[in-house]
Amino acid sequence: MPTSFWRSDDAIAHLNRLDRSGFAVEFLRRNPAYRRDYARTLRRIARGEEDPDDARSALARRWGLSFRS
Template sequence: MPTSFWRSPELRDHISRLDRSGFAVEFLRRNITYRRDHARLQRRIARRDVDADAECAAFVRRWGLCFCSCSR
């Protein structure tokens, strides 16, 4: 995504109206490391290589999340 988009007035307005949870979602949605980690977790769960609940709990702890819908 071009840097100019991140500085757009529309995005600035949108972000300024977010509460903490909303801002956190927007941050994680754009965080490539989080997205790769989540995709890796989904693949491992789909292959049944791991205990889905334990892996999901570790993912939640690793990212400081207050929810987990990754094993469903």
């Protein structure tokens, strides 16, 4: 969803239907600092500067993310 629609009635209705993890995803997706960090992480992986698994794990630690196994 483009950022211009984040405050629309439809977007608000969508957010109200989310569970905790869905809301957390939406929060991060809209967070400029997270978006910059995520993009920087992807660039480092693409340039071969960092192992993909290590880079993703570091990103997850920085943002307090956990994933179900």
